[in-house]
Amino acid sequence: xxxxxxxxxxxxxxxxxxxxxxxxxxxxxxxxxxxxxxxxxxxxxxxxxxxxxxxxxxxxxxxxxxxxxxxxxxxxxxxxxxxxxxxxxxxxxxxxxxxxxxxxxxxxxxxxxxxxxxxxxxxxxxxxxxxxxxxxxxxxxxxxxxxxxxxxxxxxxxxxxxxxxxxxxxxxxxxxxxxxxxxxxxxxxxxxxxxxxxxxxxxxxxxxxxxxxxxxxxxxxxxxxxxxxxxxxxxxxxxxxxxxxxxxxxxxxxxxxxxxxxxxxxxxxxxxxxxxxxxxxxxxxxxxxxxxxxxxxxxxxxxxxxxxxxxxxxxxxxxxxxxxxxxxxxxxxxxxxxxxxxxxxxxxxxxxxxxxxxxxxxxxxxxxxxxxxxxxxxxxxxxxxxxxxxxxxxxxxxxxxxxxxxxxxxxxxxxxxxxxxxxxxxxxxxxxxxxxxxxxxxxxxxxxxxxxxxxxxxxxxxxxxxxxxxx
Numbered sequence: 139x140x141x142x143x144x145x146x147x148x149x150x151x152x153x154x155x156x157x158x159x160x161x162x163x164x165x166x167x168x169x170x171x172x173x174x175x176x177x178x179x180x181x182x183x184x185x186x187x188x189x190x191x192x193x194x195x196x197x198x199x200x201x202x203x204x205x206x207x208x209x210x211x212x213x214x215x216x217x218x219x220x221x222x223x224x225x226x227x228x229x230x231x232x233x234x235x236x237x238x239x240x241x242x243x244x245x246x247x248x249x250x251x252x253x254x255x256x257x258x259x260x261x262x263x264x265x266x267x268x269x270x271x272x273x274x275x276x277x278x279x280x281x282x283x284x285x286x287x288x289x290x291x292x293x294x295x296x297x298x299x300x301x302x303x304x305x306x307x308x309x310x311x312x313x314x315x316x317x318x319x320x321x322x323x324x325x326x327x328x329x330x331x332x333x334x335x336x337x338x339x340x341x342x343x344x345x346x347x348x349x350x351x352x353x354x355x356x357x358x359x360x361x362x363x364x365x366x367x368x369x370x371x372x373x374x375x376x377x378x379x380x381x382x383x384x385x386x387x388x389x390x391x392x393x394x395x396x397x398x399x400x401x402x403x404x405x406x407x408x409x410x411x412x413x414x415x416x417x418x419x420x421x422x423x424x425x426x427x428x429x430x431x432x433x434x435x436x437x438x439x440x441x442x443x444x445x446x447x448x449x450x451x452x453x454x455x456x457x458x459x460x461x462x463x464x465x466x467x468x469x470x471x472x473x474x475x476x477x478x479x480x481x482x483x484x485x486x487x488x489x490x491x492x493x494x495x496x497x498x499x500x501x502x503x504x505x506x507x508x509x510x511x512x513x514x515x516x517x518x519x520x521x522x523x524x525x526x527x528x529x530x531x532x533x534x535x536x537x538x539x540x541x542x543x544x545x546x547x548x549x550x551x552x553x554x555x556x557x558x559x560x561x562x563x564x565x566x567x568x569x570x571x572x573x574x575x576x577x578x579x580x581x582x583x584x585x586x587x588x589x590x591x592x593x594x595x596x597x598x599x600x601x602x603x604x605x606x607x608x609x
Contacts, residue, residue: 141510142589145219146192152195152597153571154202160568162199182568190217193587193594195573203568204597206548207575210448211404211436211585212464214503215512219589225502234495241491242248242483252494256468256500259508261434261446263456264472266479269492270539272303273435273463274329274573277398279486280471284396285318286430286480291427293433293475317392319351321383321428323358323399325406326579337398340406340578354390356383358403359411363540378413383419384586387426396429397422397457401447404436407578408551410542413451418451429458429478431471439465440507440588443517443547451488465588468493468500512588514548523584527552530599534606548590563605568599 142149156162161169161183172178189196195205205213215222225231230248239246246252257267268283270276290297294534300313307314322328322337323375329335330344336351338344359375387394393500397419403409423430430453440461444450448457456474463469470492480486507513524544531538536555543550554560560580567574575584586594 139204140591141512141515142192142216142591142594145216145589146280147223149192149216150194150202153601155571156201157199157537160197160199160201160565162197162201164198170197182573187217187415189477192216192218192592195408200219200377201571203573204570204594204601205573206586206590207573207583208585208587208596210464210575211441212467213315213587214439214465214467215506216459216587219506221506222499222502225499229497231495231498234498236495238490239494240489241494242487246494249313249494250495252497252501253502256497257472258501259439259445259459259466259504261432261456264460265472266473266476267436267470268473268486269468269470269497270463271490271493272329272469273433273461274331274334276435276461276463277334277337277431277433278331280398280431280461281320281396282486283459283471283473283480284320284431284546285316287475287478288318288393288395288427289316289430290477290481316394316445319353319390319392320431321354321356321386321390321394321397322590323356323403325358325403325409326355326398327403327405328398328400328435328526340403354386354394356386358399358406359415360408361410361542365544366434372412373414376412376418379411380415380418380422383422387422389426390448392429394426396431398433400433400435401437401451402442402546402549404583407553407581408542408583410546416448416451417453420455420457423458424455431459431461432457433461435461435463435469436585437549438512439503441465441547441585442549443520443545445507445511445513447546447549449580463525465503465533466500468496491608505587516547516588516590517547519591519595521545522592523548523599524550524601526595527602530602533603534609535586537606537609543584548555548584550588551577551581556580566608567601568604570605572598572601 165183168184168480169178169181183197186196186198196202216263270279303314325338327340328337335345357379359379361372432448459471459473461471531541541552557579
């Protein structure tokens with residue numbers, strides 16, 4: 139019996155579409171009703187989460203869709219996972235939910251154990267944890283940590299703040315409010331809050347009308363595919379992009395306190411870079427005494443064939459900060475240098491300092507993944523799926539361009555001829571019984587759960603073939 143069968147003995151064996159459109163009439167009615175109190179314009183359909191199970195999402199019209207988008211990559215172990223349901227019913231979880239503590243001031247007696255369970259899943263080399271609320275929040279907290287660390291290294295970690303610093307910061311002026319920068323990359327996505335939007339470079343809609351920090355961006359490698367046929371060209375692309383990074387460090391008008399980068403640019407198009415590129419970037423951050431922040435919000439927790447995507451790069455030394463959210467169902471950042479902890483309390487702080495309920499869930503998710511060897515199994519399924527998709531790419535070269543994600547488990551994507559054709563493909567796939575997502579302007583991305591197996595891959599491949607054969 140497979141892990142999916144153990145978890146979900148009643149999981150559907152195939153999709154079922156019962157309406158002539160998606161959203162169907164009941165979804166349309168409920169979306170209109172929702173629109174009276176909430177901005178519903180993003181809604182694809184209205185889900186019935188009581189009926190959704192495993193790798194299948196069910197909508198209020200009774201459509202049963204194989205879900206390879208999984209709440210924008212954030213469902214780790216399938217809908218209504220029984221192991222997680224048991225954790226949700228525990229006394230510890232109930233206390234965390236109904237008496238949510240201000241953890242910084244009034245930590246619960248079990249907080250060290252809860253945080254310890256999260257840290258058991260931390261990337262190699264990471265020793266400490268700071269908890270947040272979502273991916274964008276995690277990144278902004280990491281920026282704060284990087285800026286305070288940078289200044290503390292200039293001032294001396296235990297040095298007192300000067301009177302001038304304390305006075306000027308209240309006017310948002312230097313030296314208390316220094317001009318510092320975070321370097322990000324073209325096509326990056328790191329969130330939609332103010333600082334995170336300033337380093338997001340994927341689509342204008344994510345940041346229009348927001349005042350922005352005037353921070354630099356470098357170019358992320360744009361590889362030619364298949365990778366094996368373009369090794370020399372892609373090595374030159376790595377060198378070109380690293381040279382741009384070095385030039386920015388040398389010539390930007392303000393010190394760069396940190397560099398933030400995704401192991402695979404996700405929202406921006408599932409763009410990959412080599413281990414050599416990432417090690418080169420690490421070397422540059424060390425040279426200029428800048429912190430390397432790895433954004434694992436979407437790539438983390440097993441989806442790429444490693445628990446954390448950047449672990450495949452074997453960075454030496456380890457990244458300074460690693461942010462997380464999505465599949466971990468919690469958020470925050472890991473770090474390894476105790477001096478990244480601010481030198482005084484209340485500098486990295488808010489009322490809740492994260493959410494113990496979500497931290498409990500994160501620890502349980504990690505435990506289930508390890509117990510069932512799901513990272514390895516997801517990698518094996520991804521190899522099988524990629525091989526099948528490669529056959530379709532040969533059959534439909536215009537509709538499956540630049541197939542990418544080989545040896546990255548189920549973290550797979552491809553590109554269509556245009557954004558309009560991609561959007562029509564996504565709609566047609568829903569009618570074929572598959573909920574699937576896009577990224578960048580014209581790409582399709584796969585983000586299934588870690589309980590996605592070969593039987594699910596076969597259904598997905600068959601649906602893609604059926605949809606593309608009608609074009």
